[in-house]
Amino acid sequence: MKSALGTDMLLVRKRQKEKVFLVLATLALLFSLVVLFTLIIDAFLDGLPRLNLKFLTSFPSRKPEEAGILPAMVGSIYVTVLTTLFAIPLGVGSAVYLEVYAPKNRLSAAIEASIATLGGVPSIIYGMLGLELFARVLQLGRSLLTGALTLALLVLPIVIVSARESLRTVPQSLWEAALALGATRWQALKDQILPVAFPGILTGIILTVSRAIGEAAPLIMIGALTYVAFLPRGVLSPFTTLPIQIFNWVSRPQKAFHANAAAGIIVLLAVTLSLNALSIVLRNRLEKRAPRTL
Amino acid sequence: MKETQRVLRRAKKEEAFVRHLFFVFSLVAIFTTLGIIGMLFFESFLFFRKVNVLSFLTDTQWTPLFYEKHFGILPLLCGTFLTTSIAVLVAAPLGILIAIFLSEYATPRTRNICKPILEVLAGVPTVVYGYFALLFVTPLLKRVIPSLAGFNALSPGIVMGIMILPLVSSLSEDAMHAVPQSLREAGYALGSTKFEVATKIVFPAAFSGVTASFILALSRAIGETMLVTIAAGSMPQLTLNPLVPVMTMTAFIATVSLGDVPAGTLEYQTIFAVGLVLFLFTFFLNLIARRLRQRFREVYQ
Numbered sequence A: 001m002k003s004a005l006g007t008d009m010l011l012v013r014k015r016q017k018e019k020v021f022l023v024l025a026t027l028a029l030l031f032s033l034v035v036l037f038t039l040i041i042d043a044f045l046d047g048l049p050r051l052n053l054k055f056l057t058s059f060p061s062r063k064p065e066e067a068g069i070l071p072a073m074v075g076s077i078y079v080t081v082l083t084t085l086f087a088i089p090l091g092v093g094s095a096v097y098l099e100v101y102a103p104k105n106r107l108s109a110a111i112e113a114s115i116a117t118l119g120g121v122p123s124i125i126y127g128m129l130g131l132e133l134f135a136r137v138l139q140l141g142r143s144l145l146t147g148a149l150t151l152a153l154l155v156l157p158i159v160i161v162s163a164r165e166s167l168r169t170v171p172q173s174l175w176e177a178a179l180a181l182g183a184t185r186w187q188a189l190k191d192q193i194l195p196v197a198f199p200g201i202l203t204g205i206i207l208t209v210s211r212a213i214g215e216a217a218p219l220i221m222i223g224a225l226t227y228v229a230f231l232p233r234g235v236l237s238p239f240t241t242l243p244i245q246i247f248n249w250v251s252r253p254q255k256a257f258h259a260n261a262a263a264g265i266i267v268l269l270a271v272t273l274s275l276n277a278l279s280i281v282l283r284n285r286l287e288k289r290a291p292r293t294l
Numbered sequence B: 001m002k003e004t005q006r007v008l009r010r011a012k013k014e015e016a017f018v019r020h021l022f023f024v025f026s027l028v029a030i031f032t033t034l035g036i037i038g039m040l041f042f043e044s045f046l047f048f049r050k051v052n053v054l055s056f057l058t059d060t061q062w063t064p065l066f067y068e069k070h071f072g073i074l075p076l077l078c079g080t081f082l083t084t085s086i087a088v089l090v091a092a093p094l095g096i097l098i099a100i101f102l103s104e105y106a107t108p109r110t111r112n113i114c115k116p117i118l119e120v121l122a123g124v125p126t127v128v129y130g131y132f133a134l135l136f137v138t139p140l141l142k143r144v145i146p147s148l149a150g151f152n153a154l155s156p157g158i159v160m161g162i163m164i165l166p167l168v169s170s171l172s173e174d175a176m177h178a179v180p181q182s183l184r185e186a187g188y189a190l191g192s193t194k195f196e197v198a199t200k201i202v203f204p205a206a207f208s209g210v211t212a213s214f215i216l217a218l219s220r221a222i223g224e225t226m227l228v229t230i231a232a233g234s235m236p237q238l239t240l241n242p243l244v245p246v247m248t249m250t251a252f253i254a255t256v257s258l259g260d261v262p263a264g265t266l267e268y269q270t271i272f273a274v275g276l277v278l279f280l281f282t283f284f285l286n287l288i289a290r291r292l293r294q295r296f297r298e299v300y301q
Helices: A004-052 A053-057 A071-103 A105-119 A124-138 A144-168 A172-180 A185-214 A217-221 A242-250 A255-286 B002-050 B051-057 B074-103 B109-122 B127-145 B154-177 B181-189 B192-207 B207-223 B226-231 B249-258 B268-301
Strands: none
Touching: A004 A172, A004 A255, A004 B002, A004 B074, A004 B127, A004 B154, A004 B192, A004 B268, A053 A071, A071 A185, A071 A242, A105 B002, A105 B181, A105 B249, A105 B268, A124 A144, A124 B002, A124 B127, A124 B207, A124 B249, A124 B268, A144 A217, A144 B002, A144 B192, A144 B226, A144 B249, A172 A255, A185 A255, A185 B002, A185 B109, A185 B127, A217 A242, A217 B002, A217 B249, A242 B127, A255 B109, A255 B127, B002 B074, B051 B154, B074 B109, B074 B154, B074 B192, B074 B207, B074 B249, B074 B268, B109 B154, B109 B249, B127 B226, B127 B249, B154 B207, B181 B192, B192 B207, B192 B249, B207 B268, B249 B268
């Protein structure tokens, strides 16, 4: 009897510990949710009064109430489109090479190691590479092209890794069927494998675009301007982007410029968060998670 | 017959072309890596011809743009250490709690709601976090700690912790998810409760994966630039006080490049010397994390 009572007590205590844990875990989740919403609401409260058509279609100005984000938005669109144009063929091509063609040798191992290393390099160091290689050595200056090439190198590991993952999810039987019918590996890829892997690759691309739009540090390094009173003319034109314009406004002491920054943040968040949401929805449709191994 | 041969020959040519093209594409990764390492070492070499390595590592002042120049990286390391350790102190406990909950307790439905929200947190651009730290969190903290300076390590540190939280929770959760079900069932068979299985079996079994997630998060925090440039200030100080302005390595690099420094000058080379230190830190942290995760995979897969 006595020992049974002791066991009961022990169980009760165990249940209590579990309850404490569950409460703490729920609080942790709630905390991250609250932070996310506070951040969004804070930006809306500060920036919404400034957000109007004139703000979206004006050039920056010394007077905060006249300033707008037109060149920053246009610059962001140009840089992102160019970055994607460089990064997607390079990334998907590399992924296909590594998954399908690469022989098991030292060179392939070196490529793998490089990709793993690049994934961990801070974005500002890519900016330094862009400054040294594209702006100086290749004489491209502080241009849109320099910015896009730099960002393309920055997002390349992300594109490669996500494209490889989606290529791996394609059933082996599809390969075997195509090859058995006499297709070359490229024919199999082009007509069978890539179409099946496409939604997965697309998810990675959307995340990449979202990352490129929000990136500021490498562009500051290569000298993207913080005050631009013109729209970019061609790929060799100087430029600014939305995150850089926001950074510029945040760093000023005047409150009125902070309101401009907040209004810019609303626009930036609207774009990046909806891209993120889109990629999550896409992925959830695709992904059936592997069950736990026994 | 001839027609078939022609088609076959063309298919083979295409195949060879594509294989070579994609091979060249994949070389870009190697050249980028070599380019980064080469550039950092080359410019740092030029820097260290003018500045003594020993004084770079031991001098306690960092004033490269002043008349009386000091090139001691310790104050910058100190700033980086302060902000990143605060970030990890915030992200690690929250991340583990969330990971255990999502992996062992949450229904698939709950998990499908919670994980995307965490991912959205990771998708917020870092300038936005900078704005939030400087203009929301710092004023909020000032009400509790009146001595807090307008620029400080505490507020960006906390916000950075929230920024890297999804990294910790999702990688830790992956590690726990990969722990074999048989281990759990063995625990239940011995009469363990769910909580005991989660904390005394799954968590220790996934420990190397969880550690790897901390290290990756730390490395991400060290390289984070905009958040600390906006909210931590630009005053290199050898201090462990989180309430005063500091300057991180990344903030120094960003601030100097805002000022348009001409190439070839000592100021220009300074950012590469600091960049080299930054690169070495993140490189070795990532290497350790990769090794840990590999070991974890070898054991359970």
